[in-house]
Amino acid sequence: MSDSTVKSTEEKSLNFIEQIIEEDLRAGKHDGRVLTRFPPEPNGYLHIGHAKSICLNFGVAQKYGGATNLRFDDTNPVTEDTEYVESIKNDVQWLGFQWANEFYASDYFDQLYEFALQLIQKGLAYVDDSTSEEMATLKGTPTEAGTNSPYRSRSIEENLDLFTRMKNGEFAEGSRTLRAKIDMASPNMLMRDPILYRIKFAHHHRTGDKWCIYPMYDFAHGQSDSIEKITHSVCTLEFVPHRELYDWCIENLAIFPSKQYEFSRLNLTYTVMSKRKLLKLVNEQHVNGWDDPRMPTLSGMRRRGYTPEAIREFCERAGVTKNSQLIDISLLEFCVRDHLNKIAQRRMVVFDPLKVVITNYPEGQTEMCQSENNPEDLEGSGTRTMPFSREIYVEQEDFMENPPKKYFRLAPGQMVRLKSAYIIRCDEAIKDADGQVVELHCSYIENSKSGNDTSGINVKGTLHWVSVAEAVAIEVRQYDRLFKVEDPSSEEGDFKDYLNPDSLTVVTAYAEPALANATLEDKFQFMRKGYFCLDSDSSTDKLVFNRTVGLKDTWQKEANK
RNA sequence: UGGUGGAUGGUGUAAUGGUAACACAGAAGAUUUUGGUUCUUUUAUUCAGGGUUCGAGUCCUUGUCCGCCAACCA
Numbered sequence: 033m034s035d036s037t038v039k040s041t042e043e044k045s046l047n048f049i050e051q052i053i054e055e056d057l058r059a060g061k062h063d064g065r066v067l068t069r070f071p072p073e074p075n076g077y078l079h080i081g082h083a084k085s086i087c088l089n090f091g092v093a094q095k096y097g098g099a100t101n102l103r104f105d106d107t108n109p110v111t112e113d114t115e116y117v118e119s120i121k122n123d124v125q126w127l128g129f130q131w132a133n134e135f136y137a138s139d140y141f142d143q144l145y146e147f148a149l150q151l152i153q154k155g156l157a158y159v160d161d162s163t164s165e166e167m168a169t170l171k172g173t174p175t176e177a178g179t180n181s182p183y184r185s186r187s188i189e190e191n192l193d194l195f196t197r198m199k200n201g202e203f204a205e206g207s208r209t210l211r212a213k214i215d216m217a218s219p220n221m222l223m224r225d226p227i228l229y230r231i232k233f234a235h236h237h238r239t240g241d242k243w244c245i246y247p248m249y250d251f252a253h254g255q256s257d258s259i260e261k262i263t264h265s266v267c268t269l270e271f272v273p274h275r276e277l278y279d280w281c282i283e284n285l286a287i288f289p290s291k292q293y294e295f296s297r298l299n300l301t302y303t304v305m306s307k308r309k310l311l312k313l314v315n316e317q318h319v320n321g322w323d324d325p326r327m328p329t330l331s332g333m334r335r336r337g338y339t340p341e342a343i344r345e346f347c348e349r350a351g352v353t354k355n356s357q358l359i360d361i362s363l364l365e366f367c368v369r370d371h372l373n374k375i376a377q378r379r380m381v382v383f384d385p386l387k388v389v390i391t392n393y394p395e396g397q398t399e400m401c402q403s404e405n406n407p408e409d410l411e412g413s414g415t416r417t418m419p420f421s422r423e424i425y426v427e428q429e430d431f432m433e434n435p436p437k438k439y440f441r442l443a444p445g446q447m448v449r450l451k452s453a454y455i456i457r458c459d460e461a462i463k464d465a466d467g468q469v470v471e472l473h474c475s476y477i478e479n480s481k482s483g484n485d486t487s488g489i490n491v492k493g494t495l496h497w498v499s500v501a502e503a504v505a506i507e508v509r510q511y512d513r514l515f516k517v518e519d520p521s522s523e524e525g526d527f528k529d530y531l532n533p534d535s536l537t538v539v540t541a542y543a544e545p546a547l548a549n550a551t552l553e554d555k556f557q558f559m560r561k562g563y564f565c566l567d568s569d570s571s572t573d574k575l576v577f578n579r580t581v582g583l584k585d586t587w588q589k590e591a592n593k
Numbered sequence: 594u595g596g597u598g599g600a601u602g603g604u605g606u607a608a609u610g611g612u613a614a615c616a617c618a619g620a621a622g623a624u625u626u627u628g629g630u631u632c633u634u635u636u637a638u639u640c641a642g643g644g645u646u647c648g649a650g651u652c653c654u655u656g657u658c659c660g661c662c663a664a665c666c667a
Binding site: 071206220221250272307352363369378441451492494561584590 | 666
């Protein structure tokens with residue numbers, strides 16, 4: 033067996049979550065059952081960081097024959113909305129995952145209330161009349177123990193009565209809370225009698241006005257996991273300090289022992305990932321909404337033309353650890369190109385037109401040229417035709433009057449291949465009064481047509497082109513990185529100071545006729561330009577395209593030397 | 594500061610006491626009717642000190658640096 037065969041049959045190493053699951057499986061825990069959950073709060077749009085969590089949670093469940101619940105953590109009615117619920121469901125499905133059950137923390141409000149009553153009865157929770165300021169001062173600091181609230185020693189009966197009345201709406205918002213009675217001297221600040229319930233006279237997107245008390249995250253999340261019998265509750269590292277409380281609630285309620293495991297969140301260079309910052313970009317109109325193609329949101333990436341396959345591959349390559357990761361955006365772009373290269377239809381589009389007149393081609397004549405839709409998938413994608421005529425457009429940058437060495441494009445006397453058409457020779461550059469080249473006169477080699485070239489001429493360069501008469505004018509939106517620096521969040525001052533002012537460039541370009549039939553689902557490669565997709569802003573009389581990502585450009589590097 | 598999580602090429606990940614490897618990025622070349630793709634080659638890595646061991650990226654210890662926690666947010 034050769035080395036390469038050995039390598040290809042080697043098993044890919046497991047990430048630490050998979051290792052935990054396999055150990056549990058070996059130990060016969062939960063009868064070999066694996067149930068995970070993806071628990072977003074419906075207060076914003078999903079981004080690439082969530083994609084990692086989705087791929088992990090759904091991925092391990094799939095791998096070990098389990099299932100995943102989608103659970104909306106909707107315990108704070110003030111910030112949450114149905115609009116977000118819909119977008120989140122849409123994004124998860126688009127990414128390619130299907131949940132076993134759609135649940136809401138609010139489904140469990142009755143049960144959670146019962147749990148709270150149990151804790152009170154066990155003498156493990158009490159109603160506190162302190163204001164939030166009073167509570168903050170009594171809480172102590174990491175180095176000094178806190179002091180007990182004066183209300184901590186209330187009787188079980190009084191607590192039961194007060195809590196019931198809290199629920200019945202007898203007390204003003206902010207006047208009372210239900211707190212766990214744990215340890216005001218705990219080194220873990222979260223264990224210093226955490227608030228379990230607070231009063232909010234707010235309309236909930238699902239339960240309406242039924243409740244005026246709402247559980248805090250820590251009193252809802254673990255119990256929700258437990259109610260659903262989640263076996264592996266996987267979340268991000270900032271919840272590590274919550275685990276002690278997560279376990280405390282489960283233990284004292286004596287309910288199903290779900291376990292929490294934490295991994296590090298994903299960050300990308302040249303963008304920001306926090307919901308707060310993304311919201312700011314939207315609200316202050318630095319971008320055009322949550323689905324602006326420059327946003328790291330899934331809806332933005334979808335609109336930009338990124339595929340679910342590419343995003344899943346990226347998450348897979350990013351890996352799962354506890355190290356903080358700031359991943360180079362070029363890895364994501366690699367995954368996007370890699371997938372798009374296999375599936376994108378090739379089209380010719382000229383961005384910055386320079387008219388070429390083929391002087392020895394008959395005036396008024398048009399012939400069709402056949403061109404493959406995708407050289408990576410010749411059979412599956414077939415071919416299309418495009419018109420060739422006496423007047424065509426090529427890119428301005430594909431002509432130089434005084435070319436440097438290794439410039440394989442048009443220059444006086446130099447020959448190139450027009451992709452899928454003829455070889456032409458540049459005879460003359462026509463200039464305007466300012467000396468700008470406005471037109472090229474070329475001659476074509478009659479027996480050099482693609483497919484039956486008998487000319488015997490070999491040229492180094494092949495250009496994309498469109499016939500002037502049939503060219504379709506389109507709008508192209510070219511995106512660049514949103515920020516000028518790798519990690520805007522770690523820079524001095526306001527992160528918005530580091531926005532890239534040139535993150536969006538709009539141009540009119542000229543496309544071959546076949547592009548006019550584009551649909552929103554299509555993925556294109558504009559040859560020698562990059563990958564593009566139709567934008568939803570398009571109308572019947574104006575097609576708008578987004579540049580998903582450019583092609584690798586090794587000539588640019590050569591030219592800069 | 595008390596607690597807590599972390600530190601392996603530029604970036605991310607692997608090596609579970611036994612030759613520090615893979616991918617991206619970078620560089621060089623070949624092929625190419627896309628200066629794309631593909632292929633070949635290549636540069637570069639264990640935070641520091643001490644200890645255990647025949648052997649340490651891995652274990653112990655001290656230190657350094659980074660992240661998170663003191664919301665009636667999640």
